[in-house]
Amino acid sequence: MDSLLQRIDQEIVAIGGKRSRSRAQVIEVFFRTGTHVTVEELTHAVRKRNRSVGSATVYRTVKLLARLDYAKELDFGDGLKRYESNLEAHHDHLVCQECGAVFEFKEPRIETLQEQVAKQHGFFPTMHRLDIYGYCRKCAPGDKRNRDK
């Protein structure tokens, strides 16, 4: 964890940047915080530690992490971007449109089929996004918990 922060710092310096307190705090909180976080959520979390961090810095830091491939930018269509650590392996998402819960899954067979589809179209894929929207177990219509409206 500390070594991760060091590694990132190093990379920033290599790019011609300088270390900074606020940014380091944002990065640390980002990797400790629950995933699929919005900038607003992350800003609040950071401010618990350092009240004076501006949201502009959070926006900047999260974009920087995405540029360095340490974070992934997500968009579940609700009007604000979310971010997740990019340290874990690639995965796709199930998004509950009732409670907003996000579940992750891996399905190598889907990945393979995507490669095939791309190849069939002479297309060189660099990334993809597969989001499945619907209702999670708790919010499912007809579920016992929801029987009485």
Next chain:
Amino acid sequence: MDSLLQRIDQEIVAIGGKRSRSRAQVIEVFFRTGTHVTVEELTHAVRKRNRSVGSATVYRTVKLLARLDYAKELDFGDGLKRYESNLEAHHDHLVCQECGAVFEFKEPRIETLQEQVAKQHGFFPTMHRLDIYGYCRKCAPGDKRNRDK
């Protein structure tokens, strides 16, 4: 085509709406125009026929079509929404991040696997979005056409 417009008009009336010239023009141009269109593009196309149509009406109409399930709202992550006819069967997209071209594909095996994944998670899917980003044939790095940077 005319029958489509009539059918939509009928549905709007059933919802408690009235017919209107501007809206009818937007709808007709929408179904004649190339797909994956932005509101700005659609507004320009409509104004070739009727200079006085306001973009607010185009926004409203396209949202209405989406609500009535005649149109689908798309978001390829470039900051503006796109719309396509929802008369054709479901399909997913290949998006070139160089030239912006969009290609469509159907892969029933992917659809099936998605159902399975959802079921495994006790999730009731209502829709999904699969976008593959990369470089199309023309924009592919290493392509003859791009050999000289």
Next chain:
DNA sequence: AGTGAATTTGAAATTCATTATCATCATAGG
């Protein structure tokens, strides 16, 4: 520690797609 160039910061201003407002217009039924 001091100096100075370069980067970063936080607040505020700006951007830009989209939505809401509202006075006016069009539609449709009696």
Next chain:
DNA sequence: CCTATGATGATAATGAATTTCAAATTCACT
């Protein structure tokens, strides 16, 4: 024609994200 109500288009408002900018911080070099 009348009237009720929905629709329009110009404009204002919204809100997430970006940019601006003066002040603060970092850091290599004395």
